[in-house]
Amino acid sequence: MDENLILEARNVSKGFPGVQALDDVTFNLRKGEVHALIGENGAGKSTLIKILTGAHQLDSGEILLEGEALTNLTPHHAMECGISAIYQEFNLVPYLTVAENIYLGREFMKSVFVDMDKMNESASEIFGAMGVAINPSIQVSDLSVAYKQLVEIGKAVSQNSSILILDEPTAALTNKETENLFKLIKKLRSEGVSIIYISHRLEELQEIADRITVLRDGRYIDTVNIADTDRAGLISLMVGRELGMDFPKPTPASDEIVLEVKKLSTENLLDDINFKLRKGEILGFGGLVGAGRTEVARALFGLDNVTQGEIIIHGKKVVNRNPSGAIGNGIGLIPEDRKDQGVLLNLSIRENIGYTFIKQISDWIFVNRRKERGLVDEFQKKLNIKCSSTEQRVSNLSGGNQQKVVLAKWLAGDCDILIFDEPTRGIDVGAKQEIYNLIKELAEDGKGIILISSEMPELIGMSERIIVMHEGVIEGELSASDVSQEKILDLASGKE
Amino acid sequence: MPKRFNLLKSIRKHGIFYVCIVVFIFFAIASDAFLSRANLMNVVRQVSMLGISAVGMTCVILTSGIDLTVGSVLGIAGTVCAKLMVEAGFHPIISVILALLAACLCGAVSAFLITSVRIPPLIATLGLMGTIRGIIYILCGGLPIYGFTKAFKVIGQGYVGIIPVPVIIMVVIFITGHLFLNRSRYGRYIYGLGGNEEAARLSGVNIRGMKYLTYIFSALCSGIAGIVMLSRLFSAQPTTGDGFEMNVITAVVLGGISIAGGEGKLSGVVAGVLIIGILTNGMILLNIDSYWQMVVQGIVLLIAVGVDQMGKSMQGKTGRIEKAEKAA
Numbered sequence: 001m002d003e004n005l006i007l008e009a010r011n012v013s014k015g016f017p018g019v020q021a022l023d024d025v026t027f028n029l030r031k032g033e034v035h036a037l038i039g040e041n042g043a044g045k046s047t048l049i050k051i052l053t054g055a056h057q058l059d060s061g062e063i064l065l066e067g068e069a070l071t072n073l074t075p076h077h078a079m080e081c082g083i084s085a086i087y088q089e090f091n092l093v094p095y096l097t098v099a100e101n102i103y104l105g106r107e108f109m110k111s112v113f114v115d116m117d118k119m120n121e122s123a124s125e126i127f128g129a130m131g132v133a134i135n136p137s138i139q140v141s142d143l144s145v146a147y148k149q150l151v152e153i154g155k156a157v158s159q160n161s162s163i164l165i166l167d168e169p170t171a172a173l174t175n176k177e178t179e180n181l182f183k184l185i186k187k188l189r190s191e192g193v194s195i196i197y198i199s200h201r202l203e204e205l206q207e208i209a210d211r212i213t214v215l216r217d218g219r220y221i222d223t224v225n226i227a228d229t230d231r232a233g234l235i236s237l238m239v240g241r242e243l244g245m246d247f248p249k250p251t252p253a254s255d256e257i258v259l260e261v262k263k264l265s266t267e268n269l270l271d272d273i274n275f276k277l278r279k280g281e282i283l284g285f286g287g288l289v290g291a292g293r294t295e296v297a298r299a300l301f302g303l304d305n306v307t308q309g310e311i312i313i314h315g316k317k318v319v320n321r322n323p324s325g326a327i328g329n330g331i332g333l334i335p336e337d338r339k340d341q342g343v344l345l346n347l348s349i350r351e352n353i354g355y356t357f358i359k360q361i362s363d364w365i366f367v368n369r370r371k372e373r374g375l376v377d378e379f380q381k382k383l384n385i386k387c388s389s390t391e392q393r394v395s396n397l398s399g400g401n402q403q404k405v406v407l408a409k410w411l412a413g414d415c416d417i418l419i420f421d422e423p424t425r426g427i428d429v430g431a432k433q434e435i436y437n438l439i440k441e442l443a444e445d446g447k448g449i450i451l452i453s454s455e456m457p458e459l460i461g462m463s464e465r466i467i468v469m470h471e472g473v474i475e476g477e478l479s480a481s482d483v484s485q486e487k488i489l490d491l492a493s494g495k496e
Numbered sequence: 497m498p499k500r501f502n503l504l505k506s507i508r509k510h511g512i513f514y515v516c517i518v519v520f521i522f523f524a525i526a527s528d529a530f531l532s533r534a535n536l537m538n539v540v541r542q543v544s545m546l547g548i549s550a551v552g553m554t555c556v557i558l559t560s561g562i563d564l565t566v567g568s569v570l571g572i573a574g575t576v577c578a579k580l581m582v583e584a585g586f587h588p589i590i591s592v593i594l595a596l597l598a599a600c601l602c603g604a605v606s607a608f609l610i611t612s613v614r615i616p617p618l619i620a621t622l623g624l625m626g627t628i629r630g631i632i633y634i635l636c637g638g639l640p641i642y643g644f645t646k647a648f649k650v651i652g653q654g655y656v657g658i659i660p661v662p663v664i665i666m667v668v669i670f671i672t673g674h675l676f677l678n679r680s681r682y683g684r685y686i687y688g689l690g691g692n693e694e695a696a697r698l699s700g701v702n703i704r705g706m707k708y709l710t711y712i713f714s715a716l717c718s719g720i721a722g723i724v725m726l727s728r729l730f731s732a733q734p735t736t737g738d739g740f741e742m743n744v745i746t747a748v749v750l751g752g753i754s755i756a757g758g759e760g761k762l763s764g765v766v767a768g769v770l771i772i773g774i775l776t777n778g779m780i781l782l783n784i785d786s787y788w789q790m791v792v793q794g795i796v797l798l799i800a801v802g803v804d805q806m807g808k809s810m811q812g813k814t815g816r817i818e819k820a821e822k823a824a
Contacts, residue, residue, distance in 0.1 A: 324700035346691030346758040358681040
């Protein structure tokens with residue numbers, strides 16, 4: 001038994017309806033090490049972190065802190081045990097000062113008043129020890145992302161945290177800021193703080209991590225010393241799985257171009273995006289979260305301002321200023337966030353299916369019930385939406401059935417180009433297969449399909465070509481014949 | 497067991513109608529005068545303006561907005577109409593049309609402030625409420641306007657058979673609102689955008705256009721209510737409609753329209769309007785002090801919304817339990 005362990009997760013399992021997020025996962029953290037946790041999207045990293053910080057309760061297994069079992073861990077309890085997590089979305093109150101944020105809920109008091117001077121002083125001491133210069137009386141909303149992150153770390157330090165969890169800490173940092181962060185992490189490590197470090201950026205792990213644990217599909221794969229492995233070895237650990245699904249390969253596309261994108265750039269991220277989509281083709285978009293795939297969809301759909309470039313549909317240049325314009329030009333978007341962007345949870349299945357193309361089932365301004373009935377019945381059967389009645393509220397359906405309702409909403413019209421953004425996220429295996437079959441049928445019917453997916457097997461199994469993006473640019477294109485998960489991951493994590 | 501469950505379900509679903517019936521029965525027992533035909537007709541006539549405005553307010557609240565200008569719009573429609581008839585000598589019909597256009601303009605300004613300037617609906621219409629009220633005082637110099645032709649009385653005081661004209665107008669507006677909300681595609685858009693504006697936008701709904709439509713419709717309803725009021729009082733008072741917005745919101749929320757938007761049926765609003773009418777009328781019949789009437793009305797609103805919220809959190813809990821059972 002390793003004497004030096006501070007935190008241990010033994011045989012941890014956690015299921016959500018429809019998904020086994022963690023399956024018998026073991027993870028251990030030594031005192032004063034930086035232990036990286038890697039895996040593809042959906043591998044179970046976030047779930048593990050949430051269990052360690054008490055945000056989720058485990059179904060089975062145990063968590064040991066310095067050899068003692070922790071039961072019924074709550075976020076508050078985890079904090080008392082010295083476990084602090086810093087997420088990509090910060091937990092700071094923007095309109096309070098740095099010092100007020102650090103001591104939120106633990107303010108220094110002078111009778112009934114908050115002792116600001118003492119809080120500022122003490123915050124300064126912490127930053128001094130961290131080797132960073134932040135004025136503690138400044139308002140947090142005035143700080144840059146990098147500084148906000150430092151404030152979060154300072155808060156953790158002030159709580160005497162012995163375990164610090166960093167979730168993608170460098171995602172929004174510049175190179176210089178990343179360097180500073182690494183210096184700080186090394187300093188904390190030398191002071192005996194143990195760090196769990198989650199990152200998609202394999203190169204930086206070589207510099208910062210001591211050991212790496214790989215998760216895949218909610219299962220523990222391996223833990224390796226950084227010295228014993230390299231980038232290729234890590235990628236093969238992250239991937240290394242069979243394509244479990246049965247992916248219907250569509251018939252080859254015709255040569256007719258339905259959509260051409262030339263030199264597309266947007267204000268926020270995209271830079272010089274060029275690609276062509278043929279009739280009947282499924283074009284995959286791969287890349288990590290934040291690579292700009294969704295932004296491509298948004299730009300095509302008239303949601304983000306296009307600063308430069310052209311969108312050409314059927315040989316005609318179009319400008320989509322808003323979604324209704326894009327729909328008019330024959331583009332449909334099945335958005336990535338089902339609950340917030342896809343379905344109308346407060347409406348029934350019937351009302352949802354008829355929503356987008358309601359003009360088609362209306363006479364003048366009134367909805368024609370008979371036409372609506374026909375349309376709704378057709379799609380309920382076609383997509384096999386399981387429900388007691390089409391009058392049922394969509395909020396009562398399972399994720400997979402909700403997603404089918406979103407699809408029906410879009411298939412009711414006759415869009416030539418359909419963009420699927422993560423169409424199978426968070427839905428069960430059976431519904432996934434049905435959606436794959438449906439996408440294939442649509443391609444066979446001559447639709448041009450853009451498939452954005454973070455699930456490698458799905459992306460590879462469905463697409464004829466795959467465009468891989470990294471930080472707003474197209475990093476490369478792979479055809480179905482020479483694609484592999486390794487090649488995609490290699491492109492997606494950005495070559496140096 | 498299943499039968500009792502259904503009753504509970506029915507109460508949960510149509511709770512406001514049961515409340516309406518209970519209030520009705522209470523006053524029917526407590527006061528001898530309440531059940532007379534004349535009094536009952538009086539009740540519906542009194543609530544007609546409230547009901548007319550409530551239809552527009554329902555549409556606005558369904559989009560998860562709010563319209564505090566209804567009282568002021570009611571006032572300005574009356575004032576404009578009165579001025580046109582008395583001072584400009586316009587025919588009443590033309591005056592009414594122009595007054596309603598003025599009301600619609602107010603709605604368009606609300607929508608402009610909300611969609612283009614991006615002021616939250618509560619603040620935009622609060623500001624406009626005061627502005628319009630000020631304009632009313634400026635227009636009439638703080639004095640009432642009167643001296644209309646007799647024929648103008650018909651709108652607010654006339655009868656068709658035994659049914660008062662204002663009640664007929666209210667019924668027509670409710671039917672229009674019902675067709676608009678439940679049968680037309682715009683109604684579907686309104687429910688959708690109230691429940692999830694982003695999803696509605698991604699479905700190609702012209703959000704801005706829909707907001708203009710709803711706020712203008714709300715203002716139009718209040719404008720019609722203003723004309724009815726003018727005809728009933730037979731003079732335009734600068735204070736007309738002061739505080740009216742609160743009654744309208746109370747009726748709509750009582751009717752089960754969720755202030756968060758996207759939830760609730762116009763049929764419930766009918767009950768909400770009737771409850772307010774019965775309460776006001778009944779308390780007057782019982783000689784309840786007018787200060788106490790205000791207390792009772794406030795409490796009724798709080799109880800209605802409180803019960804609704806508690807019902808929702810209960811639903812949330814059972815939903816979670818069901819999910820947990822499924823997962824297990």
